[in-house]
Amino acid sequence: MLIEYGKTIAYICPYCGRLTKRNITLFDLPPEGACFYCGDEACGECVLTVRHKKDKYLFEVACTACDDRHKFTLKHSGFWKKQLAVLSCPQTMVDIMFIGEDECIDRELAKQNAMYREAEEEIRSTPEIGIYFEIIRVVNELSKEGGISCGVCGRKNFDIELDDSGVRITCRDCRAEAVVGITADSLMELLETGTIVLE
Ligand SMILES: [Zn+2]
Ligand SMILES: [Zn+2]
Ligand SMILES: [Zn+2]
Numbered sequence: 001m002l003i004e005y006g007k008t009i010a011y012i013c014p015y016c017g018r019l020t021k022r023n024i025t026l027f028d029l030p031p032e033g034a035c036f037y038c039g040d041e042a043c044g045e046c047v048l049t050v051r052h053k054k055d056k057y058l059f060e061v062a063c064t065a066c067d068d069r070h071k072f073t074l075k076h077s078g079f080w081k082k083q084l085a086v087l088s089c090p091q092t093m094v095d096i097m098f099i100g101e102d103e104c105i106d107r108e109l110a111k112q113n114a115m116y117r118e119a120e121e122e123i124r125s126t127p128e129i130g131i132y133f134e135i136i137r138v139v140n141e142l143s144k145e146g147g148i149s150c151g152v153c154g155r156k157n158f159d160i161e162l163d164d165s166g167v168r169i170t171c172r173d174c175r176a177e178a179v180v181g182i183t184a185d186s187l188m189e190l191l192e193t194g195t196i197v198l199e
Contacts, residue, residue: 002056005080008105009100013038013063015045021105030058048097061087065094065133066140072097084108089135091162132182138190139167140178151197158198171198 010021020039028034033051037044048061057079059072072087078086084100087110093111098105122129139160142148148158150171157172166181176198180186190196 006101007099008078009036010105010109011036011061012064012096013040013043013045013047014067015047016040016043017064018043019109020047023102059157061085061097063089063094063096064094065089065092066136068140069175072095072186079156090142091160094134098177110179128182131187135167135180135182135187135190136162138187139169139196142190142194142196143169147194148196149198150174150176151199169196171194 005026006060007024008021010019010022010133011181012019013015016038016039018040020036022039026131029050031052033049034047034123035046036050038047046062048059051058053063055076057076059074060073061070066089068089068091070087070089079099082100084098084104086095087089087099089094091183098108119129127187143158146156149156150173153171153174153176155171155173159170159172161168161170166179166186168177168179170177178198180190180196
């Protein structure tokens, strides 16, 4: 199979929210790595970086959904052969980066737009979804700033997961846990105390 070394890459800037779409060839992914910037001239932030790791591309994307950075690896061969690869935020499942053929990406983005409009409608009619994203954002921030601690063993190694009861934070060392429910009250409490103590 003939591989065509031309693809389109699209990503959403977490700083200004703008979508950037550009064509890339092999030369845009040099062995020394590269940075892809927000296409908005006033912003121009570096949104994603790519490095090489053996036969893989290692992407690191600043996430527009959760304020974290996510890493993705794609095999060189897979990268240039795929018609469309969509990379999502593992915490919120929001799609944050698209790689593939131009028209496939356009189709996917049109689909996404329709979905976002629907989701916006839903957020307006069900405020819990807005709270859900806000809680994820706050928990992430706290974990970065050291606002989460284990009241049992005092260490700071945590797993953060989402389940039906809310955001569950578990101590990797002693399995103590805390659950932040998805309610306006628990969000308020989180913002007021600025700490989460596992027990
Ligand atoms: Zn930007
Ligand atoms: Zn994310
Ligand atoms: Zn512990």
